[in-house]
Amino acid sequence: MLSNLGNSILFLCVILSLSIIYFANQNLKTPEGKISKIIYQFSLIQSCLILVCFFTLIAAFIVSDFSLINVYQNSHTSKPILYKISGTWGNHEGSLLLWAIILTIFSFLFLVYNNNHPKKFRLLTLIVQNILILGFLFFILFNSNPFSSIVPVPNEGLGLNPILQDPALAIHPPLLYIGFVGSSIYFSAAIASLISNYSSNSFSLSIKNWVLVSWCFQSLGILVGSIWAYYELGWGGFWFWDPVENASLLPWFAMTALFHSLIVFERRNIFYFWVIILCLMTFILSVMGTFLVRSGILNSVHTFASDPSRGLYILSFLSLMIFVSIFLLFKKYKRENYNINQNSKETFILINNWFMMFYLATVLLGTIYPIFTDAITNNQISVGPPFYNTIIIPIAVIFLLFMAVGPRVKWIKNKFEDLKIYTFILIGSLLINFLITYFLESYSILSNLIIISALFLISSSLIDGIKEFKKKRLDYARIISHASFGFLVLFIGLNDVFSIEKDYNIKLGETKKFENYSIKFQTLNLKEFSNYKAVVGELEILNTDTNKKNILSPEIRIYDNPQTLTYEASIKSSFLRDYYLTMSNIDRSDYYNIKFQKKPLMIWIWISVVMIVIGGFLRIFTNAKSN
């Protein structure tokens, strides 16, 4: 029943998309200045219908309707209700439906919120966006249909992978999707702007908040994913430069470059084509990321849905998008006249873009290079953290310095002020870094440089903020985001330098000592839960300097549906440090392998990212107010 309902709604959505394209096209030919009502109505109906369609699928998951293959494969009656619901988008087919929803709703909202832009531009944006919607609807209907039914109807489902049964992972996909599917709307707008020759700087007003919205959600999505990886995957890190992680980072670089260069475009009416390229690139990278992840072409920790036929469809779609983009760019490209002075804000924003493109190129290359070596030389290579750290970190030092200086430079002018104050800030940063390394003992030159440049960025942002506050022209959004980015790098740097990691094989009752800590393996219990059994260890961590005790209880879980073994880390967080402990059994022995980690300032890494995003939302808010 639900299967038929879902399929019919999807089919209706296709018809609606086609009619919107038809009406928009008709409307383009009429001389009337307004967009006809019927287009608004159809867009609204389309958005509502696709939501109904999604709720239908959610309903199927809630009532465990195993006549749908999708529900059968990804759910189970014994699962908690939250994970039944989140199971809807925790799989390939369901997540594509989420794609379609965001494409559709953004399409409608863009239509409604851009009244004061030319009619032709708005209609063309709508048409392009609906072509994208159609592309995904066809993909859903004919290749990855979440409403496909199965006969005979099974009595019980196969269950959801237990490591996906987690609150952070329940909200991770929607956040990330608003980010990178949201970028579709400025892809469409860029194409429309090229076709309709809408190249004045008022174009930037139509897209800038959309870029910021997608950027904020993308950042949050990446953050939640990292937090999940930190506590769920049990290795104590939060970023592994894994292909799937990289796929989410690539559009992020492009978005960051985009909303910075939009500032210049809006103000000085230059870089139009560069802005367009970035708009196109962001969504293309998003789709490419999806292709890499879903086609199974890359080996990753997170590969959860891979199938060559999907890859082929997305690849054709992707090629078409790239082809159209490049064709239009070549056709419409005109030389622009730049008038940029050396020490102007324009130059520094260009420098931001320059570094973003460098990071983007590095990460993109590292992600896809193994595919080429495998195909050409039949030689499988791994490109992992050491590669990215070697290439990115030294350059990040320079980037942070530019980031600190850039915002203080004025528009157009060719004069460098405040050299003195920077010298003081730099000396201050060196001193603080010296104190940190002297008292806490660390030796790597590179991490020292990173810490110095992060401190430099933080202090110059804050001093900047105070100055602006005195002049009553405080730009909260930028100060908060830039300073928080400095803090983020600082905390990651300190965390990396001062982490402690110890690995022991230990028996019940044994105690291990190292530095000023001792770990005692106290008890071991077997516990039964509704959908899994767990072996829970209890270990006491004693800090012999302060005599403070902490009890950590890592688990080994045995899930029933599907039968899986997972290792749950036990984490004690505080403002200064996290204790992180995992435990695993060793075959044919009484010993357990435990891995203890002390991770300083972990919470502050998350807080910094949240603050960066708050800066982004503040900017959207101030933009909305000034419009």
Place this chain on the structure above:
Amino acid sequence: MKFKLFLILFVLYSQSIFSEEKKIDPNSIHKNLRCLVCQGQTISDSNSDFAQTIKLVVKDLIDEGKTEEEIYSFMSDKYGEWIVFKPELNMHNSLLWILPYIVLIFGGFFIFSLIKKRH
């Protein structure tokens, strides 16, 4: 005066950087090796028999006085390049290591050319 103070601090500081002799930390090597029987895990994270064996091999190699780089090339000779997370700088990986810098330099020149064109 300030400058002298600064200089003294700097000398102390650089001593603290260079004086300490570095020991090889086996765990940092484990983190750069892939567990071949697991899905996307490092040797350090994994408890598989394979990972246990590799950990022993790494320990032996360190005891023999091998450097970090020597250990990586030993591993990739024996198990293939797939095992090391840091691709070696050789003929077919040269583009991987060099291209990012080419992008960087090219970008720099491009920006420089834009700025110089001012009236």
